[in-house]
Amino acid sequence: MEFIHSVVAQDETVAVNTVVTYDLPVNPLSHILLTLKFKQNGVLSLLVPDFADILAVISKIEVLYKGSAIFSMSGLDAFACGIFIPRFESWGLNYDGVDDDEKSLTWCIPFTRILYSDRECFPRSTRGELVLQITYAAAFTEIDTVRAQIETVELPDAAPEKYLRMTTLTMTATAGGENDVEIPIGHPISDLVLFGTTIPCDAAHLATLGYIQILMDNVRRFYSHTNFETIHNMSGRLRAAPGYFGYHTHYFSAAGAVAGAVLPRDHVLMQHVHVPFDIFRDGKYALETAGKSDVVVRIGVDTAASGVLRVIPCEIIPAGGGF
Numbered sequence: 001m002e003f004i005h006s007v008v009a010q011d012e013t014v015a016v017n018t019v020v021t022y023d024l025p026v027n028p029l030s031h032i033l034l035t036l037k038f039k040q041n042g043v044l045s046l047l048v049p050d051f052a053d054i055l056a057v058i059s060k061i062e063v064l065y066k067g068s069a070i071f072s073m074s075g076l077d078a079f080a081c082g083i084f085i086p087r088f089e090s091w092g093l094n095y096d097g098v099d100d101d102e103k104s105l106t107w108c109i110p111f112t113r114i115l116y117s118d119r120e121c122f123p124r125s126t127r128g129e130l131v132l133q134i135t136y137a138a139a140f141t142e143i144d145t146v147r148a149q150i151e152t153v154e155l156p157d158a159a160p161e162k163y164l165r166m167t168t169l170t171m172t173a174t175a176g177g178e179n180d181v182e183i184p185i186g187h188p189i190s191d192l193v194l195f196g197t198t199i200p201c202d203a204a205h206l207a208t209l210g211y212i213q214i215l216m217d218n219v220r221r222f223y224s225h226t227n228f229e230t231i232h233n234m235s236g237r238l239r240a241a242p243g244y245f246g247y248h249t250h251y252f253s254a255a256g257a258v259a260g261a262v263l264p265r266d267h268v269l270m271q272h273v274h275v276p277f278d279i280f281r282d283g284k285y286a287l288e289t290a291g292k293s294d295v296v297v298r299i300g301v302d303t304a305a306s307g308v309l310r311v312i313p314c315e316i317i318p319a320g321g322g323f
Contacts, residue, residue, distance in 0.1 A: 004154040014146035017138045024130040027154035029122040032109040035149040039100050051268045053141040060135040072167040082108035084274040086115050111163045118158035123319040160319040175306035181297045183313045188286035191314040192275040197307025208307050211300040231273045
């Protein structure tokens with residue numbers, strides 16, 4: 001067997017408030033690598049652009065098959081899913097805070113939980129059926145001269161049995177109560193990725209994702225009850241937090257100019273949680289939804305923690321069973 005790593009777009013100029021579409025290869029597809037190259041605009045007091053600004057360059061990433069989404073989410077959520085699901089973390093380049101310095105960051109858009117798997121990837125398609133669509137933000141903050149590189153990894157000899165579909169469910173949470181988000185039924189769910197606007201900070205113990213429960217036909221399953229702090233911190237079982245994206249702060253004594261403690265700050269995924277089911281990637285613990293009437297993520301929202309919350313189910317779709 002072999003894989004084909006090739007370029008779809010080479011250093012294409014990115015303009016604000018545009019939507020760009022690319023035809024994708026027809027061979028079975030493991031993943032897409034989307035890299036933005038850009039320049040820092042101005043010398044900042046923090047020395048580097050805020051990573052939230054970099055991720056916000058992309059408003060939406062979608063992969064469409066015959067016009068229907070098999071991957072659809074914001075640039076921030078796509079970055080989170082790339083870390084949580086196939087465990088890909090970009091090594092951002094050249095963040096040293098000099099005006100006009102060239103920098104880059106890469107997103108992974110997976111159709112599999114295990115990159116390069118010949119058993120789990122998007123199946124062979126016909127030219128023009130499978131497209132990548134990128135929506136860029138109306139303005140870029142602290143960033144200019146943006147260019148895009150689009151690369152793909154094909155598996156021409158693969159005969160996939162399944163692939164991943166990941167699309168976003170969004171709601172505005174009601175504070176001080178339980179909010180139910182219905183997730184798709186019919187296919188096994190491997191993982192959930194959630195985003196909540198408010199997190200505990202300073203002296204305020206408030207979270208949009210205060211606690212999480214999973215209910216199937218009104219019976220709690222798998223996650224009977226887990227709190228934001230615990231499920232968020234449990235992501236450490238997969239990898240260390242991407243802490244360098246959040247910087248850290250040095251304090252010093254002004255009188256003696258002596259460096260003091262280095263205080264870590266929140267990382268770029270501070271508002272996300274990863275809720276895995278299929279831990280071993282073999283289907284043993286997958287959340288089976290076929291034949292169920294109702295599958296719900298119940299989210300307890302703390303008082304005064306209203307705001308947008310998003311749920312991204314990772315559905316395992318049979319490759320030969322239609323879309």
